[in-house]
Amino acid sequence: MGEKRKSQPKELSAKKARSQKQSTKDSTGKAATTEPGHTAIPYPKSVSGSSFTECTAKLTVTLAPMYSCDHLAGIHEALNNMLLHYVPQVRGVVLAYSKVKPRSDTALMFFDSPYGQLEVSARLLLWRPIAGMTLKGQINVQSPDHIGMLLWDTFNASIPASFIPKDKYEWRPFNDDEIAARALPTYNQTDAVGDGELEDESGNNSEADVAMPVLGGNDGDVPASPFTSGNRYGSGEWVVKGTSQSVGSEGCLEFVVVDVIRANEVLSVTGALR
Known part of the structure; x- marks a missing residue:
């Protein structure tokens, strides 16, 4: 005769029942409300502060041969290429820079590459959102x-x-x-025939100012887009x-x-x- 299957200890079965009844909680410790068939939303721990930050960073920029006699122009060209791009060295999107200083008077060149490497320091404005x-x-x-x-x-x-x-x-x-x-x-x-010209009822072209709707009332207004926020x-x-x-x-x-x-x-x- 085969051996009889041993029943689970009462303590283990009780723990299993409690774990099934336990509600899912978010990082704040409050029970997450869920509907049948929906999983809990994984809310991260709350973080205060702004997503914009400033820092003084040390960067290595690459200078093209054309900037061999004007390092500062090459540095600004390299930093301009970083704008609105995510830069892993600073862990954020570069929005602006200031106080640029070369950390050396000479750029380093490696092997047969015509491009030089130069270390600089700059004050950066970054967009760095965090969960x-x-x-x-x-x-x-x-x-x-x-x-x-x-x-x-x-x-x-x-x-x-x-x-x-x-x-x-x-x-x-x-x-x-x-x-x-x-x-x-x-x-x-289609009403506009040319620059500053409109076609009147008789079919003739007449000089007129073509008014376009604008957004806001400040100088430098642009024509209104059909996809306005309202x-x-x-x-x-x-x-x-x-x-x-x-x-x-x-x-x-x-x-x-x-x-x-x-x-x-x-x-x-x-x-x-x-």
Whole structure:
């Protein structure tokens, strides 16, 4: 006769039952609210402070042969190429630089390369987002899969649908009337015959000032874009659950940084809604 299977100890079975009943908690220690079929949002530990920072960095720049007699011009050329790019040496996106100083009077050349290597120091303004920070972006696209945003008109951010609490928010599709109401009047460019010329009712060309709508009232205004922040395009929008209140305020949305993705020299942010 075969041996009888031993039953599990009561202590182990009790631990297993407790682990199954234990609710998932986020980094703050509070129980994460989830709906059946939805996993908990992995909120990172909250981080205070700004995503912009300054630092004095020591960098190694590469000088082309044409700058062999003018190192300073070559240094500025190299630093200009770093602007709005992620630089691993400083762990951030370089936005501006100042107080540039060469650390040597001569550039080093290796083997048969015509390019010189020169160490410099500079004061850098960096964009360095960190998981846990709270940022605010301008909504530029909404879909059932995600919310897309633009940070400071420069950097991309995205909130996947899996990082939107379904107990607080829901997707509401637009009906045909709402889609039509959100459409802007288009500027008829066919009316313009030439620079400063319009065609009157008789078919003759007459000199006239062609007025274009502008954004704001300051000097240097540019023609208005059909994709202004006050208009929403798409098949629907995310709203507070049970209401028709859109997420965000005046097209802006506050979110928590969950992850920072680096693709080559470009940073993009993945966020989550509270």
